[in-house]
Amino acid sequence: MDELEFVAALKKKFPFSHGLGIGDDASVVRSGKRFQLVSSDMLIEDVHFRLSDVSQQQLAQKALAANISDIAAMGGRAQYFYLNLGFPGRLSAADLRLFFTGLKRGCRKWNVELAGGDYSRSEKMFIAIAIVGQSQKPILRRGARPGDWIAVTGPVGESALGLQMLLQGETTSPFIRKHKQVIPQCQKGLVLAGFVNAMIDISDGLLLDLSRMLKASGTGAEIDYEKIPVSPTFKKVCRQYHLSEKDLVLAGGEDYQLLFAVSPRKEILLQKTKIAYRIIGRMTAQQSLRVRENGRPIRIPRLGFDHFHENKAERT
Amino acid sequence: MDELEFVAALKKKFPFSHGLGIGDDASVVRSGKRFQLVSSDMLIEDVHFRLSDVSQQQLAQKALAANISDIAAMGGRAQYFYLNLGFPGRLSAADLRLFFTGLKRGCRKWNVELAGGDYSRSEKMFIAIAIVGQSQKPILRRGARPGDWIAVTGPVGESALGLQMLLQGETTSPFIRKHKQVIPQCQKGLVLAGFVNAMIDISDGLLLDLSRMLKASGTGAEIDYEKIPVSPTFKKVCRQYHLSEKDLVLAGGEDYQLLFAVSPRKEILLQKTKIAYRIIGRMTAQQSLRVRENGRPIRIPRLGFDHFHENKAERT
Numbered sequence: 001m002d003e004l005e006f007v008a009a010l011k012k013k014f015p016f017s018h019g020l021g022i023g024d025d026a027s028v029v030r031s032g033k034r035f036q037l038v039s040s041d042m043l044i045e046d047v048h049f050r051l052s053d054v055s056q057q058q059l060a061q062k063a064l065a066a067n068i069s070d071i072a073a074m075g076g077r078a079q080y081f082y083l084n085l086g087f088p089g090r091l092s093a094a095d096l097r098l099f100f101t102g103l104k105r106g107c108r109k110w111n112v113e114l115a116g117g118d119y120s121r122s123e124k125m126f127i128a129i130a131i132v133g134q135s136q137k138p139i140l141r142r143g144a145r146p147g148d149w150i151a152v153t154g155p156v157g158e159s160a161l162g163l164q165m166l167l168q169g170e171t172t173s174p175f176i177r178k179h180k181q182v183i184p185q186c187q188k189g190l191v192l193a194g195f196v197n198a199m200i201d202i203s204d205g206l207l208l209d210l211s212r213m214l215k216a217s218g219t220g221a222e223i224d225y226e227k228i229p230v231s232p233t234f235k236k237v238c239r240q241y242h243l244s245e246k247d248l249v250l251a252g253g254e255d256y257q258l259l260f261a262v263s264p265r266k267e268i269l270l271q272k273t274k275i276a277y278r279i280i281g282r283m284t285a286q287q288s289l290r291v292r293e294n295g296r297p298i299r300i301p302r303l304g305f306d307h308f309h310e311n312k313a314e315r316t
Numbered sequence: 317m318d319e320l321e322f323v324a325a326l327k328k329k330f331p332f333s334h335g336l337g338i339g340d341d342a343s344v345v346r347s348g349k350r351f352q353l354v355s356s357d358m359l360i361e362d363v364h365f366r367l368s369d370v371s372q373q374q375l376a377q378k379a380l381a382a383n384i385s386d387i388a389a390m391g392g393r394a395q396y397f398y399l400n401l402g403f404p405g406r407l408s409a410a411d412l413r414l415f416f417t418g419l420k421r422g423c424r425k426w427n428v429e430l431a432g433g434d435y436s437r438s439e440k441m442f443i444a445i446a447i448v449g450q451s452q453k454p455i456l457r458r459g460a461r462p463g464d465w466i467a468v469t470g471p472v473g474e475s476a477l478g479l480q481m482l483l484q485g486e487t488t489s490p491f492i493r494k495h496k497q498v499i500p501q502c503q504k505g506l507v508l509a510g511f512v513n514a515m516i517d518i519s520d521g522l523l524l525d526l527s528r529m530l531k532a533s534g535t536g537a538e539i540d541y542e543k544i545p546v547s548p549t550f551k552k553v554c555r556q557y558h559l560s561e562k563d564l565v566l567a568g569g570e571d572y573q574l575l576f577a578v579s580p581r582k583e584i585l586l587q588k589t590k591i592a593y594r595i596i597g598r599m600t601a602q603q604s605l606r607v608r609e610n611g612r613p614i615r616i617p618r619l620g621f622d623h624f625h626e627n628k629a630e631r632t
Contacts, residue, residue, distance in 0.1 A: 006435070013420055014430035018396055027398075027431040032348055040398040040433045040446060047437055080334055082343075082356040084400065084444035104329055114330035115343040117356045119322070121363055123440055128400035130356060130446035 004215055020140070023216065025070040025200060026131075028138045035138050039070035042128035045088075051125065053166050056095050057102030058180045063127040064106040065182035066203065069256040072186045073201035075193025076135035080115040083129055086122025110186060137193060144198035144217035144261035146285040151267075151277045153188050153258045155229045156206050157245070160252020164243050175237065178255075185258045188275050192260055195270045199260040205251040207300060209259055211289055217261070223281035225249075225293040250291065250300065320531055336456070339532065341386040341516060342447075344454045351454050355386035358444035361404075367441065369482050372411050373418030374496045375443065380422040381498035382519065383447040385572040388502045389517035391509025392451035396431040399445055402438025426502060453509060460514035460533035460577035462601035467583075467593045469504050469574045471545045472522050473561070476568020480559055491553065494571075501574045504591050511586045512576040521567040523616060525575055527605055533577070539597035541565075541609040566607065566616065 011022045019029035026039035043049055043063045054062070064081070071078040083103070087096060107113060112131070144150075162179030170176060185201070192199060198217055202209045206228070214221055228249055238245040261283055262270060270277075291298050327338045335345035342355035359365055359379045370378070380397070387394040399419070403412060423429060428447070460466075478495030486492060501517070508515060514533055518525045522544070530537055544565055554561040577599055578586060586593075607614050 003435075010416065010430070013416060014423065016396065016429050016431055018429065018431070021396075021429065021431045022433075027396075029431075038398060038432065038446075038448070040400055042400045042402070042434050042436060042444070044402055044436055044438050046439065080332065080337075080343075082354060082446045084356055084358045084446075086358070086360055086442060100326065100329060107330065113332050113334065113337065114326070115332055115334070115337045115345075116354065117338075118358050118444070120358060120360055122360050122442070123362065124438070126402060126438070126442065128358070128434070128442075128444035130354075130398045130400075132354070 004212070024141050025073040026076070026133070028074070031134070034134050034136055037071055037074050037076045037133040037135055037138060038130060039067055040128070040130040041067045041070060042126060044126045045124040054180050055102070056098035057105065059127065060099045060102035061106040062180065062182050063129055064103060064110070064112070065184045065256065067129045067131040068110050068112065068186060069182070069184035069201040069203065071131060071133035072184050072189030073199050073258055074133070074135055075137065075139040075189050075199060076133040077190060078110065078112045078131055078133040078186070080113040081129050081131040082115055083117035083127070085117065085119050086124070086126040087119065088123060088125050089121050091125070110184065135193065139193050139196055139199040140216070141198055141200050141213045142216035144213055144219050144283050145263070146219055146283050148197055148261040148263055148283040149267050149279045150210070150221055150223065150259070150261055150281040150283060151279045152202070152206070152229065153185050153275075153277050154255075155231060155234070156202055156255045156257055157230065157249035157252040158234060159254040160248045161234065161237060161243065163254075164241060164248070165237075168241060173237070175234070182254065182256050184256055189258055191273050191275050192258065195266045196260040196262045199258055202253070202255045202257050202259050204253045206259065207250045207289065207291075213259065213261065214287065214289060217283070218287065220284040220287045221281055221289050222284055223291045225291055225298060227278060227280045229278045246298070320528070340457050341389040342392070342449070344390070347450070350450050350452055353387055353390050353392045353449040353451055353454060354446060355383055356444070356446040357383045357386060358442060360442045361440040370496050371418070372414035373421065376415045376418035377422040378496065378498050379443040379445055380419060380426065380428070381500045381572065383445045384426050384428065384502060385498070385500035385517045385519065387447060387449035388500050388505030389515050389574055390449070390451060391453065391455040391505050391515060392449040393506060394426065394428045394447055394449040394502070396429040397445050397447040398431055399433035399443070401433065401435050402440070402442040403435065404439060404441050405437055407441070426500065451509065455509050455512055455515040456532070457514055457516050457529045458532035460529055460535050460599050461579070462535055462599050464513055464577035464579055464599040465583050465595045466526070466537055466539065466575070466577055466597040466599060467595045468518070468522070468545065469501050469593050470571070471547060471550070472518055472571045472573055473546065473565035473568040474550060475570040476564045477550060477553060477559065479570075480557060480564070481553075484557060489553070491550070498570065498572050500572055505574055507589050507591050508574065508576055508586075511582045512578045515574055515576040518569070518571045518573050518575050520569045522575065523566045523605065523607075529575065529577065530603065530605060533599070534603065536600040536602045536604045537597055537606070538600055539607045541607055541614060543594060543596045545594045562614070
């Protein structure tokens with residue numbers, strides 16, 4: 001059973017009568033004239049991070065940013081969150097203070113508030129957050145239509161490259177910074193909400209997150225690899241470190257860029273907003289996912305990070 | 317720094333502008349004519365449970381029940397929840413299925429729905445839940461007044477006794493069942509909401525949870541030990557296992573009974589509802605916590621389970 005099947009099984013087993021439950025970046029429940037969005041996400045020591053690689057301040061902000069990104073991916077505005085923190089006894093009271101200093105900084109940066117939670121000792125550190133946001137018109141994964149453009153808000157693969165550099169013992173690089181310091185696309189999400197048919201954030205890899213959108217929308221996609229935003233420096237560093245550029249771009253996770261589908265007509269209007277994005281392909285009626293490079297089909301390495309087929313070495 | 321100080325520090329560092337944030341069983345945010353309640357709580361392997369002691373089905377229900385209890389303690393009705401599940405690779409797919417079977421059973425039993433969440437591999441299993449509920453008139457911890465009766469909805473210490481029996485190698489006993497199968501006091505919470513001034517659920521021990529209410533309300537309390545509901549069987553088993561009855565009753569956690577403060581005038585009306593509860597003491601203006609037995613003061617052993625002064629042997 002892979003993750004998509006697992007989620008589908010859960011969705012069937014747990015019907016949700018209050019709105020939209022399992023299966024998108026956040027749940028959607030009507031609240032007066034608006035919709036309340038809630039998303040829940042976590043970071044676990046030695047699964048998602050190593051304590052030797054990131055500071056407590058960075059960790060707190062990364063966990064928060066990943067959750068905020070889920071709300072941004074619904075075209076919503078994050079408001080407040082609940083923190084379940086498992087904290088190892090081997091860490092100090094100063095570490096704990098640094099964690100909350102980072103969290104406070106994140107709150108200021110992204111205009112969200114801590115509303116409650118729970119704290120406990122734990123052998124491995126973990127940070128589980130449930131975040132609440134709102135939207136007047138939530139954008140789901142399932143609204144894409146054949147003929148829609150597929151676009152991303154920025155470069156992908158850079159966080160994954162940073163992670164690989166960390167694993168190879170490197171400590172400073174703009175890519176490592178990208179890996180440690182997640183920037184959720186809050187403003188872009190809000191603007192895009194007025195134009196797009198479907199949206200998702202790229203947390204587990206471009207192709208895996210795209211395939212989730214395809215599955216939800218009942219569409220397929222054709223991606224033109226050369227249109228994906230990849231900098232010359234990125235290509236150079238990949239070569240230097242003997243890493244597969246395509247694998248990082250197509251399957252590397254944690255970029256937290258937004259991936260969206262927009263009709264050609266609306267895309268013309270979207271251009272006027274001046275927000276940065278790049279069209280990388282098109283939605284198709286045929287339910288398959290194809291990637292071409294300069295018109296020639298390329299082999300898809302792996303979709304991305306799947307918690308059901310996890311390769312620990314890839315991620316820790 | 318103990319837990320009360322930690323929470324007070326957090327509350328100061330993280331002001332909440334949407335309603336009531338940190339510091340009660342759940343946060344409270346107005347939503348139309350009602351209030352939305354959200355609470356967040358977790359269970360961690362080898363901190364809160366051992367996998368050898370409880371089944372996956374029991375675990376799922378216990379985690380859910382503990383969260384539902386927080387909503388009940390606010391006088392609210394639980395509606396839906398978000399699950400962050402860390403699941404060890406050493407467990408099987410069958411274990412995972414059993415967990416969700418138990419969760420489903422809990423959903424039916426307590427009329428709540430799964431709305432979303434996150435899943436990841438994890439070395440130690442953990443279950444972090446954020447639960448959403450609603451109420452027309454939330455009952456806080458801070459409403460108690462000097463002269464109020466202090467009452468509990470049922471026996472305390474039984475779950476803690478069950479845990480001690482488990483630790484001593486026992487496997488079957490009504491007390492072990494109480495430890496494994498948490499019953500949140502949903503209906504009582506809803507009824508009590510119409511009468512009481514302050515309420516909290518007893519998750520970490522009678523005196524510790526009472527002291528949280530006292531702190532929030534700015535009151536003190538006098539408890540008459542002999543009025544606390546304790547069965548003859550309980551006393552007998554404590555003696556058999558050489559356990560301190562008073563310690564279990566006053567400081568044992570996880571009973572999930574409701575503890576409340578009610579004015580003598582309202583208590584007369586409460587009697588007519590026929591719900592079961594027992595008056596165990598009285599709120600005082602003097603801000604201290606005293607326990608008497610047949611009129612004579614007794615020494616308070618420890619308040620209860622504090623995650624900041626945790627003795628692992630006590631809990632695992």
